Amino acid sequence: RNAQLHPCRRRKLSSCSSFEHVEPITSPCAEARVLVINTGGTIGMTLHDDVLAPKANALVNSLRKLPILHDELYAQQTCLYHYYGSDNTLVLPLSKNNKRIVYNILEYNPLLDSSNMTTDDWGRIGKDIERNYESYDGFVILHGTDTMAYTASALSFMCEHLGKPIILTGSQVPIYEMRNDGRDNLLGALLIAGQFVIPEVCLYFYNKLYRGNRVTKVDAGSFNAFSSPNLPPLATAEVDITINWDTVWRANTTTKFQVSTDLNRNVGLLRLFPGITADTVKAFLQPPMEGVVLETYGSGNAPDNRPDLLEQLKRATDSGVIIMNCTQCLRGTVSTSYATGKVLIDAGLIAGGDMTPEAALSKLSYVLAKKNLDLNAKKKMMSQNLRGEMSADLAGAKLCLTDSRFIQVIAKSLSISCKEELEAIRDALTPPLACAAAKIGDIEALEALKEMGSNLCLGDYDGRTPLHVAASEGHLKLVQYLLRLGATVYAKDRYGDTPLCNAVRFRHKEVVKLLRQTGAHFSRDELEEAGTELCSLAASGDLEALEIWSLAGADMNKPGYDGHTAVQVAQAVGKMEAVAFLAKHMNNKHKTVFGD
């Protein structure tokens, strides 16, 4: 009976009182964990004196009663509450992909209407994500819609080297009302955060997942409240959830995730309008102002017959204020096609491309707070694309799919000519070909696949990505190459294994180090299971493997299934070298932060 339960909770059963009263499930499925941070917003509001205001301590209990957002029977059958030891744990019904999403809700006090949010609140969210990063597969932030685009933009910059999905959502109508958009928004955000490794700060609303720093709120009275005017959605949740992987931003990094909460508050937004006085502009640009987003006309234009105005702008940039040129238009980019645009370059403004004002403002706040950068370095950073917030210059774009000889040959033999069919073939062929190339360490073959526009991060029929294969084979250079291309260290194959698990199993120490440096970590369940493995390695005095497990982040104090630790086992069988090694590495402790 024990064996029929979810494997990660088997061990805990003996002390679970509810177990005897329910039928156990027959086929354990994969589980993902998502942390929901409830900051407030309409989604959890109720009417008080005829106005909407957040209601504390109500959301978890009402979600628990909604079968689409919580499966109580499964929770009982798998001793969910017992295992997670917290009454804010919920679990979704089985997804189409045969996954269970277990989620914890961390509710802030006080809950805020997002109009009351400040940069301190962004910092708090960032720190909570950082603290819980290794314990969850993804994060959902419940947030009011009014300033959601600002928070999403700010978090996108604050979250450096992000490898997991962070999805903001909320609603226009409270979840407690009969007709509401909160249930669908929360459900969609949870399903995506738990099932897809999209390493971005995103915003999910009305069946669409957007890049967080590309959105703006465009409608106060519609469920379709957000728009991402210059970038198509990252995913759509219609009959199926379809991820637009070509658009997903990749961090191209071998550095661990961290959150930078330093933000400069001396920034502002100034919108040009016909007849604006030089005095208004001058007043706005006075110290302590350090960074301004100037919302200009059309493709980044301002009057070129107003020397008084231009002089104020020039004075400010000369004195070190960074002024970004962003358009007032909802869609489109700043360019230099008009004389009325060129005058702003002469005044020292930086072109903001197609950034939204929300993104440009929070980017300024983030960049200006960097203490180790001088003014020129900050200006350079402002004009660079840091998190996919602005579109790249398309000059020198990658090879067109139809240019690829390989695909041409296949297309010819299959009598295919249209672009969509070609893309379908490429996408079907890429994963197994890329994995085969990774197996033999063939970077050139991977490079050729990349030139065809292939995504080298996708998994094959077993969910194994090229990074899994390269890690198994110990191809350090290739692992580096794939990480630089944005391959995710959090991909799980059908057995639930990550590239880190593979590198540990096949004892590739350097690969383990590189993956760890990039932020790879064992899951909570793997850390739980590690004790037994460590005991068996200790019994055979396998120092090499013990070292690799330690490098991979295993807790050397973790007892095995019978309660003995590895050092006790090594002592009992007289493996003194192992005893010495383990004693030295005993302080490598791990704990789950949420709930501490």
Ligand code: ASN
């Ligand atoms: N005023 C609300 C807020 O931003 C609006 C909403 O969530 N729909 O918190």
